[in-house]
Amino acid sequence: MYYYGREDLAYNLVFAATAEEEISGVNGIEKLLPELPPLSCGIVGEPTLMNMAVAERGLMVLDVLTTGRAGHAAREEGENALYKALTDIDWFRNYQFEKISPLLGKVKMTVTVIDTENKAHNVVPAQCHFVVDARVNELYTFEEVLETVHKHVKSEVKPRSTRLRSTSIPMDHPLVKAGLQLDRSYYGSPTTSDKALMPFPTLKMGPGDSARSHTADEYIHMHEIQEGIDLYIQLLNQVL
C-alpha cells in the first residue's frame, strides 16, 4: 500500500497472504510460487518481535519400524519388537551430532510418538512403530543425518517428509544489513516456517512474539502491529 504509487523503486514488491502455513500444506505458498515472476528475496512475516531470524532449523520426520516375531506372552516365544525398539529409541535420545551451529545450535532428535500394532496383552508384539522429530541445523543435509541414523539404528527408517530444509540468509544480504542498521538483533530460529519452501533468500521478521504461538488466546498488541509497519518501511527504504 505504502509503496503502491511509487514508480521509482529498484524492485517490484509482491505481497502474498497464503494459507496452510501451519501444516506446510501443498495448497499454500508452494502452490503460489509457480504463478509469480522470478523473486530475488523475501520477508516472511512470522512473529519474531521484529528481530531477524536469519536461519531456521530444518525439519525431518522419521517413521521407524522395528520388527520382531509374534508369540504367546506366557511362553518364552517370539521376539519382542518393543524391546528391540528400546535400543534404537535410546540412540535417538542420546546421540549428539558433532557440528554445532553458532546460530541454530545442535541437531535435535526427539521421539514423540510410539505404538505397537498389537493391542492384545498376551501377544508378544511383532511390530513397534515410533516417530522421530529431527530438527537439523544448516551444517548438515538431511541425507547426511539419514546416513548417520542408518549407521546406528537397526530398525527400518523412513523419512516422512524432507521438504522443510534448513535455510539461512547471508549476513551480508541487503535485507540483513538494512536490519542491522536499524539495530535489529539477529538469531537462528528453532521453528520452521514457509521460509523452508521458498527457493530464494528470505528473512523471517515480523511483529508479535513466537512464544505466544499455539497457546490458548494467542494475541498480538495493536502497538506491535503499528511498530511493525514502521519498521518494515524503514527497512525497505534502505533497499528500494
Place this chain on the structure above:
Amino acid sequence: MYYYGREDLAYNLVFAATAEEEISGVNGIEKLLPELPPLSCGIVGEPTLMNMAVAERGLMVLDVLTTGRAGHAAREEGENALYKALTDIDWFRNYQFEKISPLLGKVKMTVTVIDTENKAHNVVPAQCHFVVDARVNELYTFEEVLETVHKHVKSEVKPRSTRLRSTSIPMDHPLVKAGLQLDRSYYGSPTTSDKALMPFPTLKMGPGDSARSHTADEYIHMHEIQEGIDLYIQLLNQVL
C-alpha cells in the same frame, strides 16, 4: 454318558460345556457355577496330551501410565513421558522375582503393548501407556507382585484383572493319584484356563496338544479323542 445308568457311584458327575473360555468371559463357567450344587473337584478338558497339569500360572494384566508434560519438540520444552516410560519398561523386562517354582518356574513379566496418546510428530508426549502381561507362579500372591512393582516403578500402575489366580491341586489328591497310577506324567502349565475361575481343586487334563492352540488350522486327531475317552474312564473308575 458312560456312567449315566450307574447308581452305585461314590460321587455325582456334572458335565459342563461352557463358552467364553478364551476370553475368561463372565458369561462362561463363572455364570454357571452358582447354578450348580457344591462341587468337590473337577477335571478341565484342555489339551495336555492327557498328561496332568497340576498347577497353572496366574495371569495379571497391568496398565501402566507414565505422565510428563507436553511441549514443542523443536524447543527444549516439556518432559517426555515416553522417555520416562523407558526406565520402567526396562525394569519390567529385567526384574527377576526371587522364588522360582519347581512346577511353574519364574514369575514372568512381558511388556506387550505401548502407545502414546500424542500422534503429532512435533509435540513432546505428555502421556505414555503400556501393558504388562504378568504370569505369576503359586509362590506369590498378586498383591505381593503388585507391591514389588509399586516399589520399583515410578509410573502409575493399575491391575486390569486379578481374577485369574495361580492354581494348583495337591499331589495327594485322589484325581492326581489316580493319574499317577495310570503312568500319566504331571507338570505346571504356563497358560491359564477356566481352572482359574473354579474355587475347588481341579486337574487340567485333556486330549490334544496345547502347542497347536491359537494357530491356523488347529486340529485334533481322532485317535487322540478315542484314547482320551478311554483314559478318562480309567481315571474316574479309580475314584468313583
